[in-house]
Amino acid sequence: MEFTVGQLAGLLEGKAEGDDTQKVNRLDKIQEGKPGGISFLANEKYEPYLYETEATAVIVSEDFVAARPFKTTLIRVKDAYLGFTKLLEAYAQLSKSMLAGVEDPCFIHPTSSIGENHYRGAFSYIGKNSRLGNNVKIHPQAYIGDNVSIGNNCIIHSGARICADTVIGNNCEIFPGAVIGADGFGFAPQADGTYKAIPQIGNVILEDNVSIGSNTTVDCATMGSTIIRKGAKIDNQVQIAHNVIIGENTVIAAQAGISGSTEIGKNCVIAGKAGIVGHLKIADNTTIGANTGVSKSIKKSGETHLGYMSMDIKDFLKSYAYFKNLDQLEKRVKELEKKG
Template sequence: MEFTVKQIAEILGGVIEGNAEEKVNRLDKIQEGSKGGISFLSNPKYEPYIYETGSSAVIVANDFKPTKKIQTTLIKVADPYTSFSKLLEAYAAMNASSKVGVEEPAYMAIGSKIGDKHYRGAFSYIGENCEIGENVKIYPHVYIGDNVKIGNNTTLFAGAKIYADTVIGSNCVIHSGAVIGSDGFGFAPQADGSYKAIPQLGNVILEDDVVIGANTVIDCATLNATIIRKGVKMDNLIQIGHNVEVGENTVIAAQAGISGSTKVGKNVIIGGQVGAAGHIEIPNKTIIAAKAGVSRSHKKEGLTLMGTLGFEIKDYMKSYVLFKKLPDLEQRLKELEKKS
């Protein structure tokens, strides 16, 4: 589809500098842009590209002031990254699968209900007493167990597995291979050194606007619910233990693991390969750097945690300075020992 810069600026609430009638029909990286494309500039290190890009238009910040002549048309907005994301969402929606109906073979048990404009792919399975909303897309080989509830406009990609009693909100996305509601890792040690499985009788609740990446696993609770609050975004290959609660608008990168009964606050950013111990609390707005290990609760909001034991970043950096000096200190110690 083709739009004028003026039309896009109206969508984004931006101010145009240049040709408002310039036409664009796709989204381009600024360093690879060509005529008909629209790009954005958010990171200052990419500024040199704006003076040579072939993109017909570039979204920039309101305070952007070029230092050289620019050929492209500018759309000035408060936040270029967010505005470009908005365009990506609109573009994705226009190109989203319009599939509606049921492919054969697909199974839905008697007593389950599904709303209008839904799609069920071949070999998908829906168990008993399920309630599924409107415009839900269920791709091939998706398994949905008994008593599951799914809100409107939710998409389950091929091979996702939803265990019994799971509750999924509206506008959620569950990517391929994700498993929602599998047993929590609960085993009681026995006198003979063996372990006895503890029945996991709870469920998983995903609130609205949650995204779950491919091959991510969220365990059901032992008794109540594992809860993923509204707006949470999870990358691929993440493990969420039983009874965990993840607060609103938290983002978690790939290969992170949150152990059982841990509570993660709102607007937390968790980097790749982070590990969090069980039965701890992570406050709102915490940032946890990649590969950090969080072994205890923190009370102060807005901390940045880094390092194997995940202590505050300023303390970590001070310690790391000393760590780098250890070889030199060792050599000096040896020299002093020789003199003595």
């Protein structure tokens, strides 16, 4: 893909300063910029690279004032970081939309259908009675089981597994190695000490604009549905158990685990390695810090919780002030006991 500097300035609603007829075909770091590349300058500590870079163009904020001469063409925008982010988004979207057609070998069952402008990579598999929308991209070695529904503009990356009966909305992205709809962890203890598997007959529903990271697992419900509401973003290596509900626009970072039948509210932030036990309710706008263990419901909206087991952040910080001074407190107690 190749564009002129002027075209990119128009896309970013900015103004080119220099030769806007030059062509750009690559995104570069400013310190590694070469001819044909475009970069950005948003952090002042990288400013020295502006005077050395060979990049064809550099995006800067409109109020930037150069300290000395430079060779590159500038694109001035309101916010350089946001401008470059917009460019990255456009580049990624164009790259994805260019994929089309069917590679061999791949398989789709005769009872299934897929919409217009789709892509199916080599060794991908689509089972019986599945319905896929328009502009769906199925990358090599992805698996889609029976009775699956996938909306428009979805991307299923290589090695992802979409198990039977899963429902996926529009504009969703499932990254490599994710497993959606495998059996939940359900076993009934027996009198002889063994465990008997409980059939998991429910499904998973991902609403619109959901992202599921690499090697994340979302288990199907025992009965009913495990539900990820619209706009939720799930990082890599997250475990979401059976019958969990994740609220709208909630984000969950890597290695967090949500146990069965817990309901997470909307606009929550769950940091890495947090663990939430089953059958709880977490209020809207809750933040749960890294490595935090949550063992009881959080009922008040907008709280931040830390610690193991978790407590409100104000209580945790007060307690921590005592934790780190325990050795001094012990010495004082012993001295008082001697005096007594």
